[in-house]
Amino acid sequence: xxxxxxxxxxxxxxxxxxxxxxxxxxxxxxxxSSILDxxxxxxxxxxxxxxxxxxxxxEDARTLRIVPWEKANGKEIEKxxxxxxxxxxxxxxxxxxxxxxPPLTTERRVAFTKIVRDKVESARVTLKGVREQTKNDIIExxxxxxxxxxxxxxxLEDLQKFVDESNNNLEFIGxxxxxxxxxx
Numbered sequence: 778x779x780x781x782x783x784x785x786x787x788x789x790x791x792x793x794x795x796x797x798x799x800x801x802x803x804x805x806x807x808x809x810s811s812i813l814d815x816x817x818x819x820x821x822x823x824x825x826x827x828x829x830x831x832x833x834x835x836e837d838a839r840t841l842r843i844v845p846w847e848k849a850n851g852k853e854i855e856k857x858x859x860x861x862x863x864x865x866x867x868x869x870x871x872x873x874x875x876x877x878x879p880p881l882t883t884e885r886r887v888a889f890t891k892i893v894r895d896k897v898e899s900a901r902v903t904l905k906g907v908r909e910q911t912k913n914d915i916i917e918x919x920x921x922x923x924x925x926x927x928x929x930x931x932x933l934e935d936l937q938k939f940v941d942e943s944n945n946n947l948e949f950i951g952x953x954x955x956x957x958x959x960x961x
Contacts, residue, residue, distance in 0.1 A: 799815060855869055893955050
């Protein structure tokens with residue numbers, strides 16, 4: 778019996794897609810509302826995306842204007858953006874919030890690459906958890922008589938090959954974003 782790795786491969790692809798989406802939020806120049814895609818606040822007893830509780834518009838090349846539909850959400854939005862550690866600053870005024878994108882100095886570029894590395898590492902940790910689940914499933918299948926000891930060993934080797942491929946893919950995604958940030 779050969780082990781079905783389709784579930785592992787699907788989860789691996791999902792992790793890579795999630796990482797790509799997270800990294801796309803790190804912008805290296807103009808102000809863009811997509812940087813707020815992963816920002817959620819507590820509102821009406823649920824976690825809601827900023828886009829679902831406010832109007833977001835570009836004021837100029839380096840500034841976004843966020844106008845909450847309910848004034849009470851302004852502080853929550855500000856707190857969520859600051860907590861997300863995106864390398865942008867937020868100020869509040871009478872009509873809402875302003876999000877400022879500082880110019881990309883060498884220091885800022887280095888800070889952004891650190892954020893990229895942290896997100897890649899987080900994706901690798903998630904992949905490691907998926908690998909452990911799959912490994913335990915393979916061991917349990919062998920224990921229940923679904924495969925021989927030799928098959929289990931070969932299957933675990935195959936699993937490691939898939940894990941290595943997935944880790945290499947995550948690294949590639951991270952390196953590509955780092956090059957974009959550094960202007961290479």
